[in-house]
Amino acid sequence: MNPIQEKIAVITDDKEPPANRISRWLVLPALRPSLKLCPSTPITLNQGDRVIIAQDQGAAAHTLAAQLETYGVTPLILDPAQTAVTLANQLQTWLADGRIRGLYWLPALDEEPAFNNISLADWRELRRVRLVSLQTVMPALEGTDVFLVAATRLGGLLGSGDSGAINPLGGAVAGFIKAYRQAHDDRLVKVVDFEVDPKMEHLTGTLLAETLIDPGVTEVGYWRGQRFTPAFAAQPAASHKPGVALNRQTVFLVAGAAAEFSREVVAGLAAIQEEPASEDVVDLALATGSGTFYLLDTLPPEDTAVQHLIQAIEKAGGDAIYQQVDLTDDTAVTVALQKINGRLDVLIHADGQPDSLFNLLQASREMPVSVVMAFNGADGRFGNAQHPAASADQALISALVSQMRQERSETRGLVIDWLERDSDQTVAIVQRELINGQAQGEILTGGQAQARIQAGDERITLEKAPARQRLVQVNAPLLVELTTAGIYSGLHGRAAIQPEKLALTPAHSYLPWGIGLEALAEMALTTAPDYHVAVLENARFAAPIPLADDQTLAAELRTAVFPALGHSLLAHSQLRSQTDAPHLTAQARLVARPITGRPQIQFAPPASDEMVIDPAVFYTQTTAVPPWQFIEQAHVVGDQIVARLRQSLPPALLTEAMIYSPALLEFALQAADLWQFYRHGKAVRPSAFQSATIFRQPAELTGRPLFAIVRPLGNGRAFDVQIVDENAYLFGIVTGYQNRKLS
Template identity: 35%
Template sequence: ATLEKVIGFVYEMRPDLGNQKVAAEPEAVSETAVDTPPSTPDAGSFDAVTAKVLEIVAKQTGYPPDMLELDLDLEADLGIDTVKQAETFAAIRSEFDIPRRDDLALRDYTTLEKVIGFVYEMRPDLKVDGVMGEVAGVVPAPTRITPSSLENANRVPRRMPVAVLRPALAWCKPTGVTLGADSRVLVALDQGGVGKAVISRLEKRGATVLALDVARPTAELVTQVTAWRHAGAIQGVYWLAALDAEPDLMELDLAAWRELNRQRSKNLYATMRALYDVVNQPGTFLVTATRLGGQHGYGAAGAAAPLGGAVVGFAKAYKRERPDVLVKAVDFELSRKTAVFADALLAETETDPGAVEVGYVGEQRVAIGLQERPLPDTPALTLDEHTVFVVTGAAGGITSAIVADLAAASGGIFYLLDLVAVPTRHDAQVQLFRSDKEALKQQLIAAAKAAGERPTPALIEKQLLAIERTEAALRAIEAVEAAGGTAHYHSVNLLDGEAVTAVIADIRTRYGKIDALVHAGGLEISRSLDKKEAREFDLVFDVKADGFFNLLRAAHDLPIAATVVFSSVAGRFGNNGQTDYSAANDLLCKVTSSLR
């Protein structure tokens, strides 16, 4: 955690450097000469290392190189999860002949800029005259473009989740979980009787069962679970709250929406956090049940009870954090009977450790896989100057770039929503950020010192990030206007239902429709479940979940041609330290599925 330890690491990895004499101090080199700017220039202006890294990342992810801006966050902005990051690092090590480091922490290399820095750190001989190649950072103003062809769109791999047949349990191996007289099991009850049937079967095997009422206040629930944990080891949890029927989304108000999510997913978070050091080893389990339709919402009919998506997303992330635990998310059709549910859940607990997402459709047992499928040639939304876009998270780097592309293709009307304040056209710090980021950093350091503050890197980076988001918001506005479109920027907290409703009311009055509702708002804070406090879980979850609900609820009487939500590989596969992010993203996927 100190520079001294970092220097010690260098000598540990390169002991041959320990005997070298220190050379005379070189002449000062301008710091801007080694700074890697945030924009994406032409490939020809990259140094060889940067160009090769971008080529590798493009191959690993399927993203074209011109989307790989060096300062974008790999996970939050580009959607490259830790699994894909590990694959990318392996390819980079192979390309540059870098030895494997067992202590390598992917969380230390969150941007392409840092990944490139890693290459130079491990291979300083690749620098040209000791200096990394300078990259020009001029971003051309957008011009009106013709929307891309279907053929070009299909050059990017399009991987779709699909239900695939899974062998019957009779053909599968045991999970290593045994339910019997030594078992102490927590069952979170549903209202339809499945939980009671599960309890009856467990008690017939001699197990001790704690029945948990998820409607109780969360604090009381945690107290109950904690007391039961202290009374003896808990083998596992059946979480059945998401089996209950759900009202139509448009029949809910914000308070009812939040209460349903509290019972189904936030109380799951609270329970598993209380049991984090107990349900953590082979022989322990977390089995959730949902009623999305048997195919986890990936069938033609879409998701039947979409709030269960958050439960599934949480379960997948918990499996990433606790790989030794048996974790399953079992999905059922609406018409299944109570006894069938209970028997299937116990059987899934003891058999087939090879799949997390499992479903039952008729007599078939399915899991969820991925298939590459081209974009279908169906009638598309016409983009022109009359197209009305609503975009949340408009101050995000990748969102701002997408707005620029949409504006250039349409010259349309854009409602840009973000928590960032309305940007000032000629903000001095924004202009300096664009022209000389390093000079801005030095200015912030000087200002902190003048104010008597300690200018730590964390403090300066926080200030830079705020300016960067303001710049991105302004860039989105400028891109719309440069394309001949109309930009309406609103500083809005997506958790404020009344504020969101006011924006939609303005759209209703002016235009009477929404052609494309793009929900890109969100944030990610990676932290293991035991260290993730409730306020943090709620913030990450609510911005995505409540934000989308508030938009849909406010626009319920408006024609909406298309909705687009930004999810993540964390939502599809789960991710270590991202139970909240995974839960929220999978919820968005299932809500979107239910809108078919």
């Protein structure tokens, strides 16, 4: 596949496999507004209050105690390593002396031993101190109104970042906290995650600040000086990087294989029929059946369910080796895995127990393993008030898999959170993730995933004065208000677009797309005001945004921001106007330093007498007249078109206050649409583009001409557009632009 074909393949989905259309939400850390923008919690710390601090083995508990004493609060130090009976007795004594205001749970701040150097018994003891003691303490405090703030040291992103989880037992604490919050939504319940080595005063000061500010978030982490919370990003599974080849040579290990759901998945994987690469006999053999399956479970081999599974694998042409094993017994698991010779392509953990996953990872650490895939429900991700133990276990499983990025970077770790297990889709989803070489991390899938995410998107109203100051700080001319922040949907705001200031008249029926993109860029920048918009990516133009005469257009904006390559951020933004679905979506890449330099290309501007294409017919024939008609003339050069920008632009578009030059973006899109009209007689409108980069603003032209060079890809299926001045200096680039025929 040549570079042009690859570019077209990325932005078209004509041949997309059906499994790729099944919902796929990747768990990623999303930027949370700074505490300055967030409202206060109901909690106050007053003279005479008493607060329990479950101590760590470092200095955090004593530092926090000293800070609480400055409020007049009496700290009560609790040792979480004590037995359950001793803990309960201590709590009863304290409760008999008066009201307990809150609890800080700090043992998950302690560093865990290297995973390869810890025994199952020691690991269970660490879990007892961090989690089981917490599960003992909270029922003893039931009936009180205590707040609960736990601290973890998973790395600052609660294990959802690219670097994976550090100290994964903190994941169990986070899972329990989410379940407890579900059961006590009238209280302040939080888990605060930190990087490996934060300054102690900052750590404890942050715990106090999170106690007093932002009641809307349950999980929050501090990473590189910013606040993050786990959220979701819809991501397609398409990848040009191959993953596991599912064929006769594939070796699977399935723990918990005899459960009904596991049997369904395994039988489906065994029966997968791949398309052979040719008619060669070897290829046909590889396409029949799918590999060798090592099956582990507690049921005896003669059990009917086990026998049916073995028969299904063998009928499909695969090999089945079943072992009856107590998966929570580390010695038994080690013995079972010694029977596997050589590599292991896929290790599937479907047992649901953290101990069994711990044992499998320990026993396989000397084996080359391509993929570890764990099956979870949604309890670990969202919390379940009725099943807090399941929430803790599932969150711990996710953290153990995430930790593999630290311990076993050569192995892809995948966790699938199943909302619903549809028998028609489960095998397709598992296959999709295995063959996608870029798939890793935690993935939410199954029916009604988007509805579940929206239902959990608790929103807070931002503090008005700091929010107004933020708009002043970023100089966003189209935005008028930052309103709320959602857990998953990110920052919400409003734009007020006044047509007369943009030289739009009642004759114009819809908003220029360039203005919509400018609004998205401004909204993205409000989330990280010290950054700069480098590129707009993956823009999707849905329905045109209607204008009503000369009335101000009110638009709603949302942006959720995730860490990206290097130190950049990626803001997933959308614009709506009185509709449930967004009119426009795009991703803004934010960088710490602005793009500098003046890129130059090979280009000689055509002479005026060569600009023979008059765009007047193009502008009059289209059924949706562009509000701005920017093309003055155009010229054909081979299969390309060179268009010249009109000299007289609306003054509002020449101001440097605009962040991302809507005039240049609109000019580029119109030039590509002109190519379609000139070549094929099609009246079109924008559909999508891969990226748009603006290097310079049109205000820098000072009367010089500007040109758009349109290069078609795949005979007009997509376009690259370069905007240059007469000296061939680049002002902007749009890549992978697609348009669609007007209906």
